[in-house]
Amino acid sequence: MKAVGARLPRYDGVEHVTGRTTFVDDVRIPGTLWVKALRSPVHRADITALDTGAAESMKGVHAVITWKDVPLLEYGHLSALGIPADEPLLAKDDLRYKGQPIALVAAEDEETALEAVDAIKLDVSEKPALLDVRQAFDADAPVIHQWGNWYPHFEAEMDRRQIRKGDIDKAFDQADTIVQGVYRPAAIEHVPLETQVCQVVPEASGRLTIYSCTQALYFSMGVVAAHLQIPLNRLKLVGGTVGGGFGGKVDTATETMCSLLALKSGRPVKWRWTREEEFLCSSTRAPWHMEIADAVTSDGWIVGRKMLTLHDSGAYARFSPYGLTKHSFHHTGAYTIPNLSFDGYVVFTNRVPTTAMRGFGVTSVSFAAETHMSRVAEVLGLDPYEVRLKNANRIGDTSPNGVVYTDPSTVPTIQAIADAMGHELSAEYRTMNRHQREGELLPEHLVTQVGNPEEH
Amino acid sequence: MNLTVNGSTHEIESGALTSLLDVLREELGITSPKAGCEQGGCGACTVLVDGAPRRSCLVPVGALGNAEVTTVEGLGAPDDLAPIQQAFTHHYAAQCGFCTAGMMLAAHAYVENGGSDDQHAIAEALGGHVCRCTGYVKIIEAVAAVARGDSFDLATTAASPGMTNIGGVK
Numbered sequence: 001m002k003a004v005g006a007r008l009p010r011y012d013g014v015e016h017v018t019g020r021t022t023f024v025d026d027v028r029i030p031g032t033l034w035v036k037a038l039r040s041p042v043h044r045a046d047i048t049a050l051d052t053g054a055a056e057s058m059k060g061v062h063a064v065i066t067w068k069d070v071p072l073l074e075y076g077h078l079s080a081l082g083i084p085a086d087e088p089l090l091a092k093d094d095l096r097y098k099g100q101p102i103a104l105v106a107a108e109d110e111e112t113a114l115e116a117v118d119a120i121k122l123d124v125s126e127k128p129a130l131l132d133v134r135q136a137f138d139a140d141a142p143v144i145h146q147w148g149n150w151y152p153h154f155e156a157e158m159d160r161r162q163i164r165k166g167d168i169d170k171a172f173d174q175a176d177t178i179v180q181g182v183y184r185p186a187a188i189e190h191v192p193l194e195t196q197v198c199q200v201v202p203e204a205s206g207r208l209t210i211y212s213c214t215q216a217l218y219f220s221m222g223v224v225a226a227h228l229q230i231p232l233n234r235l236k237l238v239g240g241t242v243g244g245g246f247g248g249k250v251d252t253a254t255e256t257m258c259s260l261l262a263l264k265s266g267r268p269v270k271w272r273w274t275r276e277e278e279f280l281c282s283s284t285r286a287p288w289h290m291e292i293a294d295a296v297t298s299d300g301w302i303v304g305r306k307m308l309t310l311h312d313s314g315a316y317a318r319f320s321p322y323g324l325t326k327h328s329f330h331h332t333g334a335y336t337i338p339n340l341s342f343d344g345y346v347v348f349t350n351r352v353p354t355t356a357m358r359g360f361g362v363t364s365v366s367f368a369a370e371t372h373m374s375r376v377a378e379v380l381g382l383d384p385y386e387v388r389l390k391n392a393n394r395i396g397d398t399s400p401n402g403v404v405y406t407d408p409s410t411v412p413t414i415q416a417i418a419d420a421m422g423h424e425l426s427a428e429y430r431t432m433n434r435h436q437r438e439g440e441l442l443p444e445h446l447v448t449q450v451g452n453p454e455e456h
Numbered sequence: 457m458n459l460t461v462n463g464s465t466h467e468i469e470s471g472a473l474t475s476l477l478d479v480l481r482e483e484l485g486i487t488s489p490k491a492g493c494e495q496g497g498c499g500a501c502t503v504l505v506d507g508a509p510r511r512s513c514l515v516p517v518g519a520l521g522n523a524e525v526t527t528v529e530g531l532g533a534p535d536d537l538a539p540i541q542q543a544f545t546h547h548y549a550a551q552c553g554f555c556t557a558g559m560m561l562a563a564h565a566y567v568e569n570g571g572s573d574d575q576h577a578i579a580e581a582l583g584g585h586v587c588r589c590t591g592y593v594k595i596i597e598a599v600a601a602v603a604r605g606d607s608f609d610l611a612t613t614a615a616s617p618g619m620t621n622i623g624g625v626k
Binding site: 007008009010012013014015016017018019020021022023025026028190191192193194195242243244245246272274275 | 485486487488490491492493494495497498500527528529531532533534537540541542544545546548550552553554555556557560586587588589610611612613614615
């Protein structure tokens with residue numbers, strides 16, 4: 001234990017402060033071509049014409065790619081886990097979000113690449129877009145995805161992530177009060193200071209060397225190999241120096257397309273997104289729509305929770321089914337509620353596809369669960385700290401998905417927050433500990449929730 | 457056209473309207489100024505022009521005349537770090553490192569001009585620089601330490617005293 005608790009210097013600190021850290025954009029490769037993308041100008045449309053002939057014949061243009069150049073056009077970000085693919089690497093028949101890549105150009109310099117993008121002929125027939133998850137289920141809503149407006153491939157081909165626990169109807173029948181709330185945290189762009197950037201070198205050996213700012217190097221390796229239909233041993237990924245990611249560099253946004261351009265042109269290529277592209281076209285944290293109804297007793301027990309979540313996935317699934325699953329496991333927050341009915345949908349809209357950001361599905365539900373705890377306390381006229389402590393996870397309690405907690409920290413955390421805020425707790429809550437429930441802390445409705453932590 | 461960077465004078469082939477950022481990165485291979493937004497909004501491309509912080513993405517190289525440009529490569533080498541460089545590594549003020557060069561040059565100019573260790577004055581001086589990793593606290597601590605004239609033990613990382621009331625939160 002030489003490192004834990006020690007104030008070690010940063011291993012890369014001196015590199016950073018002398019400007020010697022080599023980020024992807026700083027890698028210097030002679031003969032590198034610049035890459036620019038033609039992106040969808042609209043939220044939703046059919047492509048009626050796509051002609052790259054004029055761009056290809058321009059002086060200084062070395063390669064143009066469209067969907068026709070991709071050996072395996074659709075490969076899902078969760079394909080390795082058996083989740084089917086839904087997103088083409090480059091748009092083929094239709095456009096589903098503003099900024100979706102359609103064609104890419106590799107040219108001698110940035111200006112020529114931009115001119116070549118302008119020379120690509122694109123005709124579209126615009127269609128009504130779906131931008132609000134709350135309208136996705138309407139009978140007259142446009143159907144924007146080949147699977148319908150929500151993801152239908154959870155286990156057993158269920159169209160939602162569902163949790164049922166205890167007897168929810170009985171809990172609501174017995175409740176003194178029902179407390180409802182709707183929570184809608186907005187999308188957030190990660191805004192790494194380093195925009196998406198990639199360089200790919202076609203080596204004489206036939207291998208590709210890929211300089212990537214990805215947060216998930218081996219993941220990206222698998223995605224590139226799958227789209228290109230080549231073995232992993234033809235790819236050498238160089239990464240690890242990320243100019244800020246925060247989840248926004250988990251999707252494989254650039255590496256595959258740059259690899260195709262490097263192979264087609266036979267030249268090294270570099271694609272560095274502009275700040276405008278980063279804001280408009282890169283994946284974001286999802287906006288979430290969450291509705292909670294809690295069955296509560298007058299003395300502050302939460303005996304049941306019904307919850308509906310609409311997870312705005314954007315135009316394609318990517319990692320969203322995984323994010324929603326994590327969300328569902330945490331939907332009671334740091335508290336134990338014995339009777340649950342949770343339904344969550346991954347809803348498609350014509351927004352940019354959404355992805356991980358610091359908590360991936362959990363941050364949203366933590367915000368909703370905590371805000372709702374305060375609302376419950378307010379409705380009941382009780383102390384919000386004490387309502388939290390009363391319902392707090394304790395050793396032996398069971399999570400929504402059946403995990404028995406062995407080391408929950410809710411009780412000491414809430415007490416520490418009360419101390420930091422100068423909030424006076426009554427003696428009962430000041431002395432509360434996180435030990436397994438018994439006596440007054442084990443009311444009838446929680447008896448079924450106490451498991452044996454020794455077995456977990 | 458000639459350009460003096462970190463004490464060396466270079467003959468420049470780029471056109472007069474080429475941004476100083478592009479000349480530094482693409483023609484001279486000096487890569488510490490970063491293309492964070494290329495529209496003057498983030499501060500990652502900041503260099504010193506005759507000692508004053510300037511966004512190199514917004515400066516046409518032809519407008520520099522005989523001015524002297526300084527990048528962090530000119531502040532100090534690994535075995536001879538300037539105080540601001542020592543402070544940034546000792547105080548863990550560089551996290552991903554991408555905004556660091558611009559942030560340090562603005563901080564260096566602030567301290568050189570007699571800036572104090574007042575947290576709000578430092579925050580004001582660095583106001584045009586975006587960092588998405590640190591939350592700015594450690595950056596401000598590092599600059600304050602240089603303004604106080606602290607010395608730095610680079611074999612360790614400083615304990616953070618923690619700060620309050622940054623950004624107007626009372």
